[in-house]
């Protein structure tokens with residue numbers, strides 16, 4: 321096989337033994353990738369059993385491969401059990417026509433719902449106002465103590481739910497959110513490395529109980545997350561509810577409007593309720609924990625760097641005439657320091673230590689190396705964000721690096737790159753800007769008790785996890 325360089329592989333197991341060894345020696349997955357990058361260059365190959373995985377650890381090559389030649393790398397490479405469970409429906413785990421159609425539709429629906437602009441801004445600010453009212457009501461001697469992770473989980477979950485099915489979570493239906501969150505988390509414990517590598521027929525034949533449990537939990541999650549969409553669909557079919565196709569108020573209404581239109585045209589359609597269940601599940605799953613985790617990781621950094629928060633506050637006070645109005649998305653052009661702080665938060669949070677894989681169906685060339693078809697390829701975002709050649713003293717939390725060199729901002733790509741990059745990027749960027757900015761503007765914020773750790777709590781796994789034990793003290797200004 322023609323492939324970029326990498327450690328010598330063994331038959332059957334490939335480089336798995338070296339990978340395990342270097343993850344252990346370097347004390348983490350991202351550090352092991354950094355070791356391979358330094359040894360073999362920005363593009364290297366690791367064989368996971370019989371399949372070669374090409375990792376790209378620099379921005380320029382990622383841009384060349386996934387943007388300029390993006391059409392060649394559109395398909396996700398999925399563990400067999402994932403492909404089986406998703407049945408090629410939805411967004412994250414679908415490929416081909418279904419994925420392309422659902423992605424196009426989702427981006428259009430988000431745009432029509434005002435994502436990145438005024439309408440979405442209102443939704444986020446309303447949510448934040450409601451949560452801040454709770455903080456203020458709970459204040460004792462002017463101070464409120466809040467569990468950071470619970471706070472952002474609910475705030476972000478509420479924005480997503482409101483966008484998807486038009487319902488926010490508050491004190492009355494918080495239990496519903498907690499149930500959904502617990503269900504989502506139960507799927508994370510469902511798959512071991514072992515399950516991910518087995519062909520489905522082996523699983524069905526030799527581990528039928530495990531197989532049934534995976535299917536059962538997946539169905540339970542999808543049914544729960546899409547229950548309101550199903551209710552509305554049934555009401556629409558029985559004539560109890562009319563779809564507002566001119567101005568859909570949420571994602572489900574936009575989808576039902578599309579179904580109605582396709583039904584009228586009398587063509588066979590990809591827009592089925594089964595597919596909607598998967599799309600909603602994917603948007604919920606990919607959108608809630610990612611954003612909330614980034615915000616928690618960000619506030620862990622901020623309370624450890626009060627001087628950064630102070631500098632932000634000064635900038636935001638100036639932009640909002642001393643806090644007499646909320647910070648808005650239109651302020652982004654003027655808030656260079658807050659923009660730099662968010663970029664530095666995302667660079668450190670960089671939630672995927674191992675990014676999703678794509679498959680190349682035809683022979684290509686990557687950074688001058690020929691790559692045969694059938695390889696698996698990805699931009700390793702975690703390793704890319706700690707590259708000391710690009711981000712000097714990468715381990716330091718130093719937002720000013722982006723003020724000193726604005727071009728560095730482009731090199732931070734936490735939402736991935738190219739055709740399969742994050743569809744929720746604009747929502748997440750709006751949430752982070754408005755939530756971080758307006759909280760700093762409204763409150764003096766400190767850690768309650770000892771300062772949180774800024775280390776990754778799961779360095780040996782595919783995803784990063786910040787210290788989620790921290791509580792924040794809010795004092796209204």
Ligand code: HEM
Nearest residue numbers: 411412606607610611676735736737740741742743744748
């Ligand atoms: C800070 C928050 C977020 C981060 C860091 C993040 C990061 C990512 C990354 C790295 C990918 C994979 C890109 C690739 O394969 O190259 C992705 C995909 C995706 N994200 Fe996000 N995401 C965030 C928020 C959201 C939100 C708010 C939503 C939904 C509203 C969302 C929905 C999705 C979906 C559906 C995909 C799959 C896209 C596809 O396969 O075409 N994400 N995200």
